[in-house]
Amino acid sequence: MKTRILMVCLGNICRSPLAEGILASKLPSQHFSVDSAGTGDYHIGKNPDPRSIAIAKLNGIDISTQKARQFSNQDFENFDYIYAMDGTNYQDIIDLAPNGTAEKKVTLILNELFDGENVDVPDPYFGLENGFPILYDMLEEVCDTIAENLKKKHL
Ligand code: 4NP
Numbered sequence: 001m002k003t004r005i006l007m008v009c010l011g012n013i014c015r016s017p018l019a020e021g022i023l024a025s026k027l028p029s030q031h032f033s034v035d036s037a038g039t040g041d042y043h044i045g046k047n048p049d050p051r052s053i054a055i056a057k058l059n060g061i062d063i064s065t066q067k068a069r070q071f072s073n074q075d076f077e078n079f080d081y082i083y084a085m086d087g088t089n090y091q092d093i094i095d096l097a098p099n100g101t102a103e104k105k106v107t108l109i110l111n112e113l114f115d116g117e118n119v120d121v122p123d124p125y126f127g128l129e130n131g132f133p134i135l136y137d138m139l140e141e142v143c144d145t146i147a148e149n150l151k152k153k154h155l
Contacts, residue, residue: 002030002031002032002033003031003032003033003080003081003150003154004032004033004034004035004078004079004080004081005023005032005033005034005035005079005080005081005082005083005146005150006034006035006036006037006071006075006078006079006081006082006083007019007020007023007034007035007036007037007083007085007109008036008037008038008039008071008082008083008084008085008089008093009036009038009039009084009085009086009089009121009123010038010039010040010085010086010088010089010123011038011040011042011043011068011125012036012037012038012040012043012068012069012070013038013043013046013047013048013049013052013068013125014048014049014051014052014123014124014125014132014135015052015085015121015123015124015135015139016036016037016038016085017036017048017049017052017063017066017068018048018052018055018056018063018135018136018139019036019083019085019109019139019143020034020035020036020063020066021056021061021062021063021066022056022059022061022136022139022140022143023143023146023147025060025061026143026144026147027147027150027151028155031154031155032150032154035079036066037068037069037070037071037072037075038068038069038070038071039070039071039088039089039092039093040070041070043068044068044069044070045067045068045069046067046068047064047065047066047067047068048063048064048066048068049125051124051129051132052132052135054132055132055133055135055136056136059136059140071092071093071096073096073098076096076097076098076102076105079105080105081105081107081150082105082106082107083106083107083108083109083112083146084106084107084108084109085109085120085121085123086108086120086121086122086123087108087118087120090106090108093106094106108120109121109142109146110138110142112142112145112146112149113141113142113145121135121138121139122135
């Protein structure tokens with residue numbers, strides 16, 4: 001049985017697709033599966049934002065074929081770890097959790113680097129172009145830590 005990790009943001013077109021691609025690139029696919037979803041329904045079925053696709057490609061990662069989907073209750077059963085990009089996403093997921101076991105699966109992603117500080121991955125959607133390289137570096141660093149911890153625990 002693979003260990004299953006879900007990355008969640010609002011639209012599932014900027015942050016979480018990139019987080020999915022970066023984390024998947026750091027984990028052996030025979031033991032881990034990585035997916036992403038959005039708490040919102042604005043972009044269901046769409047490919048990632050071209051700026052996320054471009055920064056991933058620059059770093060050798062292809063996220064261009066991902067399709068946005070909305071987070072659902074079923075995800076609490078289908079995934080072992082759920083990472084929220086910001087505090088609003090975190091609360092929206094927790095509000096859907098059916099029980100404490102489900103709630104415990106959810107972590108604000110940057111708390112893996114800055115334990116207990118509740119730092120958000122800023123939403124780059126309406127920001128400047130240079131928000132995306134900053135986003136990439138942030139996700140690269142935290143996904144490195146997550147991948148190392150997951151490999152220690154599950155391999
Ligand atoms: P994401 O960014 O949550 O990182 O995918 C956003 C994308 C779209 C919108 C908001 C955030 N939107 O409002 O359409």
